[in-house]
Amino acid sequence: MxxxxxxxxxxxxxxxxxxxxxxxxxxxxxxxxxxxxxxxxxxxxxxxxxxxxxxxxxxxxKIRGAYNKIASLSQSQLDKGIITASAGNHAQGVAYAARERGAKATIVMPQITPPLKVDATRAYGADVVLEGTVFDESFAYAVSQAEDNDITFVHPFDDxxxxxxxxxxxxxxxxxxxxxxxxxxxxxxxxxxxxxxxxxxxxxxxxxxxxxxxxxxxxxxxxxxxxxxxxxxxxxxxxxxxxxxxxxxxxxxxxxxxxxxxxxxxxxxxxxxxxxxxxxxxxxxxxxxxxxxxxxxxxxxxxxxxxxxxxxxxxxxxxxxxxDTVTIGAVIQRSMISRGRIMQFGVELPDVPGQLAAIANLLATLRANVIELNHDQFKASGHYRNGVLLEVTVETNGPDHIALILDTLRTKGFRVRQEY
Incomplete structure (x- = not known):
């Protein structure tokens, strides 16, 4: 500007x-x-x-700025159609406002935009073009389209x-x-x-x-x-x-x-x-x-x-x-790990009956809820000597609880390492 x-x-x-x-x-x-x-x-x-x-x-x-901008446009500007670039939220705001004003909207979004935001933008009646790997590339494409085709450009923030x-x-x-x-x-x-x-x-x-x-x-x-x-x-x-x-x-x-x-x-x-x-x-x-x-x-x-x-x-x-649900699931898991609410450990065991039960009984005594188990002979460093790697994911009550679990397993003679 x-x-x-x-x-x-x-x-x-x-x-x-x-x-x-x-x-x-x-x-x-x-x-x-x-x-x-x-x-x-x-x-x-x-x-x-x-x-x-x-x-x-x-x-x-974002609907606040998008609607205020589009409400300020003349009828001739609306008749040209509206184009913008957005990673998602501004796109939905522009699409909604354009629909309310009876204008055709084209939204340029990065190719990495979550499907939730793409689908939501289309649901408001806008045409979505996936162009560029980052926002700045999408923005440049939208500006060039506006200039080449005489379309009204709505900037996502610098307006x-x-x-x-x-x-x-x-x-x-x-x-x-x-x-x-x-x-x-x-x-x-x-x-x-x-x-x-x-x-x-x-x-x-x-x-x-x-x-x-x-x-x-x-x-x-x-x-x-x-x-x-x-x-x-x-x-x-x-x-x-x-x-x-x-x-x-x-x-x-x-x-x-x-x-x-x-x-x-x-x-x-x-x-x-x-x-x-x-x-x-x-x-x-x-x-x-x-x-x-x-x-x-x-x-x-x-x-x-x-x-x-x-x-x-x-x-x-x-x-x-x-x-989107995939992202929120990953965020929740990362946060629970950082809080000490989820912990995974690996322990190498001899591949004989009773070893898994011994681990399970210890975890039950320590009130660690098992979420997932992976019993793999081929991951163990001693698999040629009839060994097995047991990977266990448990729900825990914080860092002190994790320390207690690991210390107890080691005290019982298990060679255990924390994965996360």
Whole structure:
């Protein structure tokens, strides 16, 4: 985006534009109700109130920006058709909004997009084109198609009307949680964070807005450090919804002005929060949607947060819940392993009757629930001497329970090693 365009948007009447977005979205988007989280409040020591945009229409916040943008288009722009690029959530928002406005929508998605998101986008009536291995390649293809065929392009994040639509979330938070002190928001391309920060600083500037990104997605960290947009050389995170190599020009300018701080979160914390939301709140949250939750563990690294006096009332934004069953199963298993809730060990045994029963009796005594057994003669290092490798996966009650199981087996003379 040209610097002149950016300056024009920066000088706009943000309060008026945000209020107009609220009017456009009225009756279309859901006002997602705040959910107080006792478990996260106890874990963090602060008052935590969830903003569950995973319960939004189409399963994420993206419909807000997409609908506000498409509602602002003229009839001639709609008649040309709409095209965009998206890894999933923006795609569904655009497809839904285009259907409501009677416009033809084409969505370009990376070839690695989960089938759930592809099918959901098509279900809203859009044409889906799978092009490119990463978002940036899909984006370039969509832009070229828009230019070559005179189609109206809707940017997934670096667009002022899209940003204003996302900013309506902040207005709901300020109304529903009047004593809020901190809003934590995930950052990919920056549209959500820019909208939230712009709204907060224009309506209640004493509230802090803290951005959160995965450690494997360093573009925002590097861009703020450099003072200009920096493209990441690589992005490696399970949170594909925020896996953007190059931040937006407009979103960077807005966030450079309005964002209070940025924290980086680990993949382990993201997975842990997905599982915690399932267990404690019965909420399905995708990896990108759990980034703000994971940031609660890293607020100690924020000087802005630590230096603020008084009680903290924090609202993390759960940005989406569009996660396929295969992915969520893998996330749950990884989280349970990291918590010490699942453990696998291997033990070499002589291939004679009674050995398996001896292991099973010990595990029963130790109250370790067996999930899976694999009895394989050919994996054992001593299989030429009539040996067998027994691999056992058990449900456990944490690291101390795992240590007790392994120590007991070794005390009984079994040569055991922990696999995970």
């Amino acid at each position: 040209q610097s002149e365009q950016i300056e024009t948007f920066l000088s706009r009447n943000h309060v008026e534009d945000l209020n107009q977005a609220v009017q456009r979205l009225s009756g279309t988007v859901r006002h997602t109700d705040i959910i107080p989280s006792q478990i996260l409040s106890e874990m963090s020591g602060f008052s935590i109130n969830l903003k569950p945009e995973n319960l939004q229409r189409t399963g994420s916040f 002022y009307d899209v940003i204003c639509g996302q900013g309506t979330i902040a207005l709901e938070i300020l109304n529903d949680v009047p004593d809020v002190t901190d809003i934590v928001v995930p950052m990919g391309g920056g549209g959500l964070a820019a909208g939230i920060a712009m709204a907060v600083k224009n309506f209640k500037p004493d509230v802090h807005v803290i951005g959160a990104t995965p450690e494997g997605s360093p573009a925002w960290h590097d861009s703020f450090a450099a003072g200009h947009v920096v493209e990441a050389t690589s992005v490696n995170t399970s949170a594909e919804g925020v896996a953007v190599k190059r931040p937006g020009d407009l979103t960077f300018s807005l966030l450079n002005r309005y964002l209070d701080d940025l924290v980086m979160v680990s993949e382990r914390d993201i997975s842990e929060m997905i599982l915690l939301m399932l267990e404690k709140h019965k909420l399905v949250v995708e990896a990108a949607g759990a980034v703000a939750l994971a940031a609660l563990n890293r607020l100690s690294t924020s000087q802005v947060f630590q230096s603020a006096p008084g009680k903290h009332v924090i609202v993390p934004i759960l940005s989406g819940g569009n996660i």
